Amino acid sequence: MARSVWKGPFIDGYLLKKADKSRSSGRNEVIKMWSRRSTILPQFVGLTFGVYNGHKFIPVLVTENMVGHKFGEFSPTRTFHGHAVDKKAKRK
Amino acid sequence: MARIAGVNIPTNKRVLIALTYIHGIGRAKARDIVTKVGITEERRVNQLSDDEVLRIREVIDREYQVEGDLRRGVAMNIKRLMDLGCYRGLRHRRGLPVRGQRTHTNARTRKGPAKAIAGKKKVTK
Numbered sequence: 001m002a003r004s005v006w007k008g009p010f011i012d013g014y015l016l017k018k019a020d021k022s023r024s025s026g027r028n029e030v031i032k033m034w035s036r037r038s039t040i041l042p043q044f045v046g047l048t049f050g051v052y053n054g055h056k057f058i059p060v061l062v063t064e065n066m067v068g069h070k071f072g073e074f075s076p077t078r079t080f081h082g083h084a085v086d087k088k089a090k091r092k
Numbered sequence: 093m094a095r096i097a098g099v100n101i102p103t104n105k106r107v108l109i110a111l112t113y114i115h116g117i118g119r120a121k122a123r124d125i126v127t128k129v130g131i132t133e134e135r136r137v138n139q140l141s142d143d144e145v146l147r148i149r150e151v152i153d154r155e156y157q158v159e160g161d162l163r164r165g166v167a168m169n170i171k172r173l174m175d176l177g178c179y180r181g182l183r184h185r186r187g188l189p190v191r192g193q194r195t196h197t198n199a200r201t202r203k204g205p206a207k208a209i210a211g212k213k214k215v216t217k
Binding site: 063065066069072073074076 | 179182
């Protein structure tokens with residue numbers, strides 16, 4: 001079910017501060033962040049975030065289309081390399 | 093023969109049912125259309141006058157996205173997700189369920205027919 005509009009988008013407050021800081025100072029820096037649950041806001045467009053996936057910080061360059069999605073959607077938490085071919089079964 | 097919204101030619105069925113042959117129109121929308129045009133549902137398509145068919149066509153053109161347009165819209169939405177590189181897009185790319193269903197078993201609608209795994213023993217009683 002979609003979130004109620006009257007609540008507004010959910011976002012962890014510290015992100016706004018971090019974003020402002022990187023905007024005003026050194027550019028092109030990956031902002032490390034753990035808040036996968038936060039909504040991507042229009043003012044984040046153009047910034048790069050390192051979204052933690054439990055293992056690494058995945059760099060996410062925010063584009064206009066991403067607004068409204070959550071950060072976590074762009075940083076997959078599972079790795080699947082496909083199933084290995086069973087060698088034993090092949091030999092028989 | 094009545095041609096509504098492109099290629100659809102529903103025949104001698106009741107109007108309400110015949111309209112559902114159009115992609116994007118189900119029972120609910122068919123009922124809406126019928127009331128807007130002012131025909132009773134029980135009428136059959138071959139009993140409709142040309143004028144009534146025209147009015148149905150107008151209502152559909154004006155108010156609903158139907159057939160090719162609708163399909164294109166849906167495909168565009170999926171493509172947007174895939175290009176974005178978000179989780180839902182990745183699931184679409186791999187042909188797996190998008191909305192968090194289990195894939196350990198089932199999920200055959202998305203995955204297609206089961207592929208045999210080489211060397212797996214069949215369970216025999």
